[in-house]
Amino acid sequence: MIPEDHPAAQSDTPHPDAPASGAQATAPALPDTLGTPLLDRISGPADLRGLSDAELVALADELRREVVADVARTGGHLASSLGVVELTVALHAVFNTPADKLVWDVGHQCYPHKILTGRRAAMAGLRQKDGISGFTKRAESPYDPFGAAHSSTSISAALGFAQGRELGAPTGDAIAVIGDGSITAGMAYEAMNHAGDLGTRLFVILNDNDMSIAPPVGAMSQYLTRLGETLPLAALKQVADGVESALPGPWREGARRARRLVTGLQGGATLFEELGFTYIGPVDGHDLPELLACLRAARARADGPVLIHVQTVKGKGYAPAEAAPDTYHGVGTFDPATGVAKSKPANAPSYTSVFGQALTAAAGRDPSIIGITAAMPSGTGLDIMARQFPRRVFDVGIAEQHGVTFAAALAAAGLRPFCAIYSTFLQRGYDQVVHDVALQGLPVRFAIDRAGLVGQDGATHAGSFDIAFLANLPNMVVMAAADEAELVHMVETAVAHDDGPIAFRYPRGAGRGVPIPERGEVLEIGRGRILREGTDVAILSYGAHLGECLAAAEALAGQGISATVADARFARPLDTDLIDRLVAHHGGLVTVEQGASGGFGAHVLHHLAASGRLDGGLRVRTMMLPDRFIDQASPAEMYAEAGLTAGDIAATARVVSGRG
Numbered sequence: 001m002i003p004e005d006h007p008a009a010q011s012d013t014p015h016p017d018a019p020a021s022g023a024q025a026t027a028p029a030l031p032d033t034l035g036t037p038l039l040d041r042i043s044g045p046a047d048l049r050g051l052s053d054a055e056l057v058a059l060a061d062e063l064r065r066e067v068v069a070d071v072a073r074t075g076g077h078l079a080s081s082l083g084v085v086e087l088t089v090a091l092h093a094v095f096n097t098p099a100d101k102l103v104w105d106v107g108h109q110c111y112p113h114k115i116l117t118g119r120r121a122a123m124a125g126l127r128q129k130d131g132i133s134g135f136t137k138r139a140e141s142p143y144d145p146f147g148a149a150h151s152s153t154s155i156s157a158a159l160g161f162a163q164g165r166e167l168g169a170p171t172g173d174a175i176a177v178i179g180d181g182s183i184t185a186g187m188a189y190e191a192m193n194h195a196g197d198l199g200t201r202l203f204v205i206l207n208d209n210d211m212s213i214a215p216p217v218g219a220m221s222q223y224l225t226r227l228g229e230t231l232p233l234a235a236l237k238q239v240a241d242g243v244e245s246a247l248p249g250p251w252r253e254g255a256r257r258a259r260r261l262v263t264g265l266q267g268g269a270t271l272f273e274e275l276g277f278t279y280i281g282p283v284d285g286h287d288l289p290e291l292l293a294c295l296r297a298a299r300a301r302a303d304g305p306v307l308i309h310v311q312t313v314k315g316k317g318y319a320p321a322e323a324a325p326d327t328y329h330g331v332g333t334f335d336p337a338t339g340v341a342k343s344k345p346a347n348a349p350s351y352t353s354v355f356g357q358a359l360t361a362a363a364g365r366d367p368s369i370i371g372i373t374a375a376m377p378s379g380t381g382l383d384i385m386a387r388q389f390p391r392r393v394f395d396v397g398i399a400e401q402h403g404v405t406f407a408a409a410l411a412a413a414g415l416r417p418f419c420a421i422y423s424t425f426l427q428r429g430y431d432q433v434v435h436d437v438a439l440q441g442l443p444v445r446f447a448i449d450r451a452g453l454v455g456q457d458g459a460t461h462a463g464s465f466d467i468a469f470l471a472n473l474p475n476m477v478v479m480a481a482a483d484e485a486e487l488v489h490m491v492e493t494a495v496a497h498d499d500g501p502i503a504f505r506y507p508r509g510a511g512r513g514v515p516i517p518e519r520g521e522v523l524e525i526g527r528g529r530i531l532r533e534g535t536d537v538a539i540l541s542y543g544a545h546l547g548e549c550l551a552a553a554e555a556l557a558g559q560g561i562s563a564t565v566a567d568a569r570f571a572r573p574l575d576t577d578l579i580d581r582l583v584a585h586h587g588g589l590v591t592v593e594q595g596a597s598g599g600f601g602a603h604v605l606h607h608l609a610a611s612g613r614l615d616g617g618l619r620v621r622t623m624m625l626p627d628r629f630i631d632q633a634s635p636a637e638m639y640a641e642a643g644l645t646a647g648d649i650a651a652t653a654r655v656v657s658g659r660g
């Protein structure tokens with residue numbers, strides 16, 4: 001983990017606490033480039049199919065340099081993309097994309113794929129406003145048959161294509177590429193379970209680099225390591241020559257028995273074989289000739305689901321990324337010669353680190369506090385607590401559903417669990433939030449990071465819906481932090497709240513730079529606060545847009561309109577006294593939130609309607625995210641597109657004040 005004040009930890013694109021490192025400054029990080037003669041000849045994957053294997057090897061080398069050069073300029077998910085350079089070349093050379101459907105899990109490793117599929121020039125706008133997405137996206141290319149960004153969907157999607165083909169759809173083969181981190185999620189097993197039962201011809205490439213964002217966790221990860229150790233790479237050569245499962249029955253059994261003797265694997269079959277897949281591997285994912293031989297053999301002979309276990313190195317071929325694949329998972333702009341980040345340090349600590357420190361301090365006082373993360377220890381700041389209290393922090397893998405239910409039972413057992421999950425990923429655990437937590441009234445604390453628009457990860461990662469999907473749940477308390485000091489209070493409030501579930505949300509990136517209290521106060525549940533008194537119009541902020549609301553009030557003052565600014569703090573229970581006072585004493589009310597419709601403003605409107613206050617022509621506007629998905633850009637650009645700048649708020653408040 002890079003200290004927060006290290007320049008490399010303050011990039012413009014990556015997660016706020018662990019981006020690009022300034023490693024290996026003495027030696028060149030990448031050998032000198034010799035140009036890109038082969039890449040210049042490639043206009044699409046079909047051109048790859050005319051190259052010799054030796055040329056493909058040279059092409060992979062050019063491609064790797066290009067990925068580094070591109071990401072150095074824009075930032076992005078570097079290490080994962082570098083690890084699949086050879087695999088990408090091999091897949092496009094062997095399979096007939098786009099008729100064959102290639103589905104990248106998460107899609108954060110798809111930069112070599114984008115370069116080879118007609119988006120080489122567009123890489124200059126990677127993850128930028130009006131540029132291309134950092135993930136696979138159907139609208140972007142026919143070579144992206146299925147969009148992604150949340151993990152572990154690829155096998156289900158590929159199976160859908162494969163089964164579609166069986167039902168007559170004009171689709172070729174279907175190939176899912178899933179990482180060892182992403183295959184920890186339940187969805188992957190649901191899909192394999194189904195695929196094994198259907199027996200449909202399908203290819204799953206398990207890209208095993210022994211890393212998730214952080215080092216991988218779990219029994220599955222240990223199992224894959226054991227597979228790698230017990231199944232010698234050399235044994236694969238035979239398989240590539242004659243895919244075991246394609247052998248006539250008695251020979252196939254013989255081959256299995258022989259392999260059992262060689263590998264000592266219990267029962268002789270891998271977990272994947274037990275699920276009905278032909279298992280091939282492990283294959284060295286950087287040995288392109290071996291990869292090509294293996295994929296060609298599998299493509300020629302597979303008659304059911306096949307899993308090809310490919311071992312790769314995350315960050316392969318770029319020294320800083322190989323040395324620190326977690327840091328280079330997602331990076332800001334950097335100098336490609338050294339790996340040193342170019343971005344400037346932020347002026348305030350990130351919300352994530354403020355949360356991590358406040359929770360760690362609370363955990364020092366209260367041994368019942370438990371931290372739970374779903375494969376995002378540094379992204380959520382739980383790594384801070386883990387360093388001090390390793391036995392009380394659980395990384396459950398990419399398993400949000402399990403994480404929530406696990407937390408529910410910890411709460412039932414009398415502990416104080418904090419489930420720290422990004423807003424966008426909590427979507428995956430929603431039934432568990434409803435059924436296991438809220439319905440049973442269990443005091444799980446939800447620390448919801450990355451609330452609101454997150455920037456360059458774009459629409460897939462926007463934390464838009466949590467207010468709406470939490471604030472309608474009976475038993476749930478729902479808070480939003482207006483700044484980093486409020487976040488510290490909310491951690492303390494959540495610790496003290498044993499009566500039922502409680503959630504607090506806060507955005508990605510740096511705080512507002514307000515003084516941070518050493519220890520938070522326990523807030524009164526359902527009470528907001530007034531920050532600025534005015535008479536003409538009331539602006540009621542919920543969450544981290546408070547700064548924009550205050551700026552709007554300042555702008556209005558310059559126009560002779562006096563605005564009250566209040567911070568609601570709670571979307572559930574609502575501070576109805578505060579709302580009633582605001583509407584009683586002002587010409588109108590504007591609510592502002594960093595969330596989608598159906599959230600805070602909807603609850604305010606509901607209260608005003610139910611209490612009859614709307615009957616007399618009260619002027620109210622609810623400002624929230626628009627009813628559409630907003631593509632990648634900086635958060636400021638995205639909020640501008642959403643119509644949520646301070647200027648937009650001032651303009652709305654002016655109208656509502658009756659003085660505009």
Ligand SMILES: Cc1ncc(C[n+]2csc(CCOP(=O)(O)OP(=O)(O)O)c2C)c(N)n1
Binds near residue numbers: 106151178212314425
């Ligand atoms: C549902 C969900 N939870 C969490 C994440 C965040 N996330 C993105 S990539 C990643 C690690 C993936 O590891 P792996 O599949 O092994 O790919 P690698 O980065 O190693 O290539 C995680 C946890 C996500 N995208 N989706």
Ligand SMILES: CC(=O)[C@@H](O)[C@H](O)COP(=O)(O)O
Binds near residue numbers: 015450454
């Ligand atoms: C691909 C993915 O889901 C993560 O890598 C994500 O991009 C991390 O986001 P932060 O940078 O906000 O932690």
Ligand SMILES: [Mg+2]
Binds near residue numbers: 179182207209210212
């Ligand atoms: Mg991995």
